[in-house]
Amino acid sequence: MRRLAKPLSGSTQWLDYTGTTRIVPLLGGRANLAELAIAGPAGRIDGVALRLYDPATRRWRIHYANLRDGALTAALSGGFAQGRGEFFGDDSFDGRPIRVRFRIHCPQPERCLFEQAFSADGGKQWETNWLATDTRIGDGGA
Template identity: 55%
Template sequence: MALLTLDAPAQPAQGTARIAASDGQHDFDWEIGTWKTDLRRLARPLSGSQEWVEYSGTSLVRKVLDGRANLVELRVEGPTGTIEGASLRLYNPQAKQWNLNYASVRNGMLTRPVHGSFRNGRGEFYGEDVLDGKAILVRFVISQVTADSARFEQAYSEDGGRSWETNWLATDTRIGDAD
């Protein structure tokens, strides 16, 4: 599979204060706090199945590394069990992009990161992974962001990005501010 590359956004021509304000390092600041998470997950992605499983629980998001990163702790429960994991999001100031890394308690594994940034209030992150021994592309989108809610969508592509199958939909609603 070819290496996935993403172009860094162009820097504005204005002075340093303008660049610092728009460089992306604070793109996740809105999310710091505690959230009610309602999640739908496709039971068998890229299999042709349309069976969705629903979960509900919480996400706790906090700043780490002086705000240059954040940590999300997810715990949701549904009819097929519990999904529990953590996402470490690290900002790369040279690329002006975020790297999102997810660790699952279920298998003790860290997924391959997705990389990207926010533009016009929408975050798009792309990466490569393996599903059932087959190389795939991953797209993770954060949209409909307000002070008190946001939508998260993950999709897989097995054809190099020509088509995408959504397999994860989550809506977070704020239930508490950061400590």
């Protein structure tokens, strides 16, 4: 996983992390919980995402909390088309309003790519600030 050290500042310094994401399916696949535990030279990031599916709209909502402060971010909403997921939401960063875009693409069943970007101008320009590649290492079952 890589994250931009100082998003929306003009900085191009990236920080690298390694770790795990554990996915727990819930409610027959209409929800899941993703536990993130990663570390690198810049420290640890531990978080949890609750992803909820609305079958009436065929949309997902993603709720995330960094365990550093336990606060939930504003929900992202979106869906999947042709094997790619795209989710958007409004949030704030360093006290200013932003748009957030989160993309998921799984080119292989055991490998998924994640990208997060911020926009400070209502979505006209995007700055990618989070890149991750998740590779399945097992089910975790006995």
